[in-house]
Amino acid sequence: MKKIKEIFTRVKELQHGDNEDVTDLIWQLICYSPKFPLRLQQQQLIDEAAPFTLEVDDPHFSQSILKFNGFIWGNGNRKVLITHGWSSKGADFIDLITALRTIDNLQIIAFDAPGNGSSEGELSNLILFAKSTEAVIKTYGAPDVMIGHSLGVMANIIAIQQTGIKPSLLISITPMVKLRENFITTMNSADVPKAAQDRFFERFNEIFNVPTSYFNLADMYQDEIAVKHWLAYDQEDKMAPFPYTQELLNRHPIIGFKEYPDATHERIIKDPRLIEDVLELIRNQIN
Known part of the structure; x- marks a missing residue:
């Protein structure tokens, strides 16, 4: 900071x-993007993962190949890919990842985008987020479930469009719309x-x-991008203003949604209400 x-x-x-x-x-x-050190419990979570390192080209800022780090929990047949938001990292989803590990037959994948968390890069941008998501998909296969938070939502949608996959369930949490x-x-x-x-x-x-x-999700979005798409928001979100989210939902009524009052933009990924709903959505969609 x-x-x-x-x-x-x-x-x-x-x-x-x-x-x-x-x-x-x-x-x-x-x-x-400010980098925050791992807390003890986050480090313990990372220690339990199978780590990996992939590369993406950064022609705009560093003009070099950047390495970014990822983490895998479980070896199930059903894949869940998590894309974090700005100034965040994979381990920030510790509460959700811990809950997901209770579901049988899952492989959970998270990563630190370039310029964030433990990965290389001084400056970052949406394109690097999306390229990283694409690299994970191309290396480990199409995920059944994709979860994104904030800027990670837009990165997921770009990656889906670029790779041509169609996840069974797309979960978008407080998306960055504009x-x-x-x-x-x-x-x-x-x-x-x-x-x-x-x-x-x-x-x-x-x-x-x-x-x-x-880069406006309401314009970029295609209704057939996933079998099911569900969106979570807080109407008082200061980082992702609700009028932008409302425009996205109005123009694409196929997207299911739920409000989480007082969750806030940053803490919503730790909200027990959200985690419970996400687990239920995943169990219903992949079983």
């Missing part, structure tokens, strides 16, 4: 300057001037060859 606070402070200090330093700092503000609006909120919190924000979006388009507005 210390580094992101330093970046935030420097952006505020340089916000009135018309120079490249501001643009470079904005990229760090948007794309630096990437551009999330970036704007982050920049506004650091008082980044409109002109500097515009330069950032122009540069994003040049680097990734697509505008940030493309």
